[in-house]
Amino acid sequence: MPASLVISAPASGVGKTTLTLALARAWRQRGLNVQCFKSGPDYIDPAFHAAATERASVNVDSWAMDRGTIAHLVSRAADADVVLAEGSMGLFDGVAARGVSGTGATADIAEMLGWPVVLVIDPSGQAQTAAAIAAGLRDYRAGVRLAGVVLNRVASPRHEDLVRRALNEAGIVVFGALPRHAEISLPKRHLGLVQAEEQAEIGKLIDEAARFVAEHVDLDAVLHSAGKWSPQAAANGLNVRPPGQRIALARDAAFSFVYPHMLEAWRAAGAEIVPFSPLADEAPDASADVCWLPGGYPELHAAKLAANARFRSGLRAFAETRPVHGECGGYMVLGAGLTDADGISHEMAGLLGLETSFAKRRMHLGYRLAELAAPMPGHKPGARLRGHEFHYSTILAQPDTPLAVVHDATGAVIAETGSRRGHATGTFFHLIAEDR
Template sequence: MAAGLVISAPASGVGKTTLTLALARAWRNRGLNVQCFKSGPDYIDPAFHAAATGRASVNVDSWAMDRATIAHLVSRGLDADIVLAEGSMGLFDGVAARGVSGTGATADIAEMLGWPVVLVIDPSGQAQTAAAIAAGLRDYRAGVRLAGVVLNRVASPRHEDLVRRALKDVGITVFGALPRHAEISLPKRHLGLVQAEEQAEIGKLIDEAARFVSEHVDLDAVMRSAPAWSPQAASNGVSVTPPGQRIALARDAAFSFVYPHMLEAWHAAGAEIATFSPLADEAPDANADVCWLPGGYPELHAGTIAANARFRSGLRAFAETRPVHGECGGYMVLGNALTDADGISHEMMGLLGLETSFAKRRMHLGYRLAALAAPMPGHQAGARLRGHEFHYSTILAQPDTPLAVVHDATGAVIAETGSRRGHATGTFFHLIAEDR
């Protein structure tokens, strides 16, 4: 029977991902089967999890998913020896208004599954105050249990001793303390971590992180803190209808932001997925009945996309008779023009009138609830879709008929309505689930 733990922290940027990957690889190196999950709407970390464990990782999200869906997704960990759920942001950070089964906070998943939390604490610039923070997190919400802490970026042995003593005084276990070690830091990019498939050295980075953490963290004590896990009854699957029977899916460095559970749900419903690479100037499969362009980093490849004639002509021909849908970056590529960070405008597909710019960056971030005003692939008019938006582009023009009325997590109407024209549709949000 699997044992489960949640890896969380007081805030973002403390080292949750690095510790999760290191623990997963260290235990895998011991011959254990390790299953990872990601709490919240992050489509990058699951690829890193898979690189560390050799097993596919998926997102679980209390704002967008009901308990039965989450139970179904985590049931894949039943044959593992240890299950690790990596949190997002701080342990209790979510949105103000409750969603389907929670606010999107990591604490929701910890309480729902009964998994205790391993807290990553960065005590830089403090000592005993780190214990006050850990104790506050431990006591903040009944039902969320703290297994212990791992200290990260400790300045010196004296610094470690001060923090350890303070944590002992409040009854909190310290599993280990990591001195500053820049070599194991994962590289950053303008939109978060770089994608795992882009990192030729990702295996070496994870191995080094595992070695380093194994030297400084009591892995056996961490394992003993993880209780045996008996899952709740799982539903039959994720509530997502595939957009077609045979789906032409853009998949390369410019188009890679797809939630793994979405692809699995499409497969489970009997759909076939035929991938193609716009960056390699490939056209969508002519035998597909729908084309899906996910998000990614098209702004970094806008010149190549604009110049690839086979992709452009093939996609336009496809859209004459069959649906084409774009999410976020894919939506931008379906538009008229994309201006990159250098202020250079690149002609896009022209299937929609959308024009976007990265010359003046503005972050758009948050959960989205969309009521479709018209059909889109896989969903009828009137459907309520839950998703998440994260991009830095500015809308210069969005002239087409709106696809949906879109609200943020507070219920406020937002301007990123999506668009529809002919067989083409697009949204700025990435779909997570459909309201049942």
């Protein structure tokens, strides 16, 4: 039975990803098979997990997924020695309204699967108060078990001693304390960490993180605290249908936000995925029966995409006879124009009338529930699709027929309805699963 743990924290930016990668690589170096998961909607962290473990990591999400789907996804860990699930935001942070099986909080996954939690605590600017925070998290929800804590960014041996003493008095195990170490800082950009595939030295960085954590954290004690989890057979698998039999998938630095569980579900249903690179001025494969443009960073590559005539003309020709769908960044590229951060407007594919601006930045973030008013690839009218939206672009014009009625997690109707015109459809939300 795999030893299973959830890595969480009181808040974002405390060091969950670094600790998860370090533990995964350190145990991998000891010859253990490590399987990672990511709680919540995040494209970037699972790629880092895969780099650390040499095993694909997938997302599990209590707001968008039912228990059967989550059970199906985590069953891939049956042959692992260690399971690490990295949380998102703070341990209990989710949305106000319950979704399919929870609010999207990391604590939902920890309780549902019975996996103990290792908290990463950053005691910067405090000492004994860190123990009060850890004790509050331990006692907040009866079904969530705290294994212990790892302190991060301690200022000095005296600082560490003060925090350790307070935690010990609260009955909370301290597995180790990490001093500040700039060499393992992961670079960031506006949507989170710079992606793993864009960092040539990512392997060395993870190795250094593993060395550093092994020096300051009792890895044996952490492993001993883990729960012994026995994967249960799932009654049902993923409720995800492929958008076509042969899928032309845009895949490069501008179109990289694809959930691993989605691709796996498409392939499991017998679909063939044919990747192509718009940045390399490639057109979708002419033999495909559908084209899918995922999200990513088109705003960073707008000038190049606008200049790639073969890509744009090939996409237009494809859309004359077959469906083309874009998610978020892909939706923006299907539109008429994209204004970059410098205020320069670039012509996009023009399959939809959407116009967006990255110069007028405003964060759009949250879960989305969409009821389709018309079909989109893989889904019929009336389907209820769950996903999430995360981007900084502003809609300047969205003139086409709405694709769906879209609500946020509170039930409020939002303006990002998606669009449809001819064979082209697009949404600002990233699909996670369809309601059964």
